[in-house]
Amino acid sequence: MDSILRDFSLQLNAAYLMAIILVAAAAGVGLLLLLLFAQRVWRHIRTRRFDALSIKLHGQWRAIVRGEISADEWRTDSLQCEIIQSIVIQEISAATDKDRAGLQDFLRSSGLLDRGVDRAYSGHGWTRRRAMLALGAMRVPEAIAPLAEALDDWQLDTRMAAVQALGRTGLAQAAEPILEAFMVGALKVPADPVANALVRCYEEHPEAVLPYLRRSLGESRELLARVASELATPAMADEMILLAEDPRPEVRACAAKALAASPLPVAIPALADLVRDDTWFVRLRAVTALNQIPHPRTIPMLLEAVRDSNRLVRMRAATALAKFEHETVDILRSIVDSRDRYALHAMISALELGGGLEKVLTQLSDPLLRDEAASQLLQALREGAAGLWVSRPADPAVETVFP
Numbered sequence: 001m002d003s004i005l006r007d008f009s010l011q012l013n014a015a016y017l018m019a020i021i022l023v024a025a026a027a028g029v030g031l032l033l034l035l036l037f038a039q040r041v042w043r044h045i046r047t048r049r050f051d052a053l054s055i056k057l058h059g060q061w062r063a064i065v066r067g068e069i070s071a072d073e074w075r076t077d078s079l080q081c082e083i084i085q086s087i088v089i090q091e092i093s094a095a096t097d098k099d100r101a102g103l104q105d106f107l108r109s110s111g112l113l114d115r116g117v118d119r120a121y122s123g124h125g126w127t128r129r130r131a132m133l134a135l136g137a138m139r140v141p142e143a144i145a146p147l148a149e150a151l152d153d154w155q156l157d158t159r160m161a162a163v164q165a166l167g168r169t170g171l172a173q174a175a176e177p178i179l180e181a182f183m184v185g186a187l188k189v190p191a192d193p194v195a196n197a198l199v200r201c202y203e204e205h206p207e208a209v210l211p212y213l214r215r216s217l218g219e220s221r222e223l224l225a226r227v228a229s230e231l232a233t234p235a236m237a238d239e240m241i242l243l244a245e246d247p248r249p250e251v252r253a254c255a256a257k258a259l260a261a262s263p264l265p266v267a268i269p270a271l272a273d274l275v276r277d278d279t280w281f282v283r284l285r286a287v288t289a290l291n292q293i294p295h296p297r298t299i300p301m302l303l304e305a306v307r308d309s310n311r312l313v314r315m316r317a318a319t320a321l322a323k324f325e326h327e328t329v330d331i332l333r334s335i336v337d338s339r340d341r342y343a344l345h346a347m348i349s350a351l352e353l354g355g356g357l358e359k360v361l362t363q364l365s366d367p368l369l370r371d372e373a374a375s376q377l378l379q380a381l382r383e384g385a386a387g388l389w390v391s392r393p394a395d396p397a398v399e400t401v402f403p
Contacts, residue, residue: 054083061087065106075111085112089137104140113142120146129161136165143169148177151187159189167197172208175201179212183220191223198227206231210239221246225254232258237266244270249279256285260292268297275301280310287313291320299324303334307343314342318350328360 057080063069064084074080085107092103107113116138119131132150135143143165150162166174175198181187182194202209209231213224225243232240240262243255256274259267267289274286287305290298298320305317321331328351335343351357 050079050083053080057083058087065103071110081112081115084110085116085134088112089134092139093137100139104138107138107140108142113138113140117142117146120150129158132158132161132165133168136168139169139171141169141171141173144171144174144177147174151177151181151189156188159187160193163187163189163193163197167200170200170203172201172205175209179220179224182223183212183216191219195223195226195230198224199230202227202231206233207235210236213239222248222250222254225251229254229258232261234261234263237262241266241270244274249277249282252277252279253282253285256282256289259286260289264293264295264297267293268301271298272301275305280308280313283308283310283313284316287316287320291316291323294323296324296327299327299331303331306335306346307338307340311342311346314346315350318343318346319354321347322350322354322356325356325359328356332360 057064057074060069061084064071064074065088074084088103088107092100095103104113113135116131116135120128120135120143122128123131128150132147136147147162147165147169150158153159153162163178166178178187178194178197178201182189187194198209206228209224209228213221213228216224225246228236228239228243236258240255240258243251244259246252246255252274256271259270259274262270271286271289275283275290277283277286283305287302290302290305302317302321306314306321308314308317322328324331332347335347348357351360
């Protein structure tokens with residue numbers, strides 16, 4: 001009897017315990033659902049308030065900038081500060097130099113600039129990175145110091161944000177902390193974001209990168225050569241000539257790209273050497289630069305490049321040659337005389353893609369201009385390179401065209 005009562009008591013206790021667990025679980029789930037609902041309601045209320053304030057401030061922002069509406073009316077509200085700051089930053093990105101200066105003075109006088117600097121110094125995580133990007137978009141010199149301090153942060157995302165924000169300033173002096181850290185190996189950031197930031201910093205003053213380029217070595221020289229190639233101007237031609245003789249192929253490739261912006265008497269001889277470079281991508285960059293120079297003096301170099309061992313170089317050279325419509329027949333004769341089937345394939349493909357092949361065929365088919373050489377060239381174009389060399393006719397006249 002005692003054992004039966006003991007078993008019943010244990011089962012009753014277990015049932016009570018299970019009931020308590022179920023009630024606690026249900027209460028926890030209910031509390032979680034309540035929290036999620038409250039969070040969603042709060043987010044909805046905040047979004048509605050943000051939209052209403054945004055519409056209101058967009059209609060008043062010119063009066064706010066001019067000082068007709070006192071800053072005391074909105075500066076104590078962080079949400080209004082964020083909205084006004086975002087409006088001014090958008091206007092700065094599209095304003096002229098004169099209007100931009102007025103907007104930047106407003107950021108200083110209203111305290112928004114100091115607010116952004118303080119957040120860049122004392123913020124954490126995503127909030128700090130967002131403040132840094134906004135600070136860079138203000139394009140003011142005061143932003144450089146707090147952003148430069150974040151270049152050695154322990155978090156990669158923060159370092160990336162600092163580099164991007166310094167690039168957003170568009171100021172040449174903002175590139176100095178980036179370069180000083182990168183050239184000594186202290187900037188632990190991938191090269192691509194660094195190059196993009198430097199291009200934006202030196203966009204208005206490309207020549208400012210040259211002093212750093214002259215004293216750079218190794219990886220930093222490759223990076224600065226890449227930046228210089230993106231910003232190349234005719235005034236930088238002498239520096240690009242020196243880069244074209246650099247032992248590093250990546251630097252020579254950048255020089256080839258930059259030479260497209262150099263004066264023709266300087267660019268042609270340098271590109272002629274780079275077209276014969278040992279590295280294929282240097283030759284490709286050189287041919288790409290020649291493609292941007294619409295002058296007949298480039299034709300001999302392109303004819304040499306269209307017979308290159310690399311397919312990409314051949315195709316790019318053929319594309320450039322196809323642009324010379326008045327010289328197309330002479331170019332085709334030279335390619336056929338070279339007996340290079342790959343060069344002829346590339347040229348025919350380029351003419352087909354550019355819509356020039358039919359014009360050439362029509363020109364060669366003209367009875368008034370028809371001669372034996374034109375007939376042979378017309379046959380070569382119609383048959384293609386495979387038919388030309390797989391089954392070459394044994395006629396002596398053909399041998400004079402294809403020696």
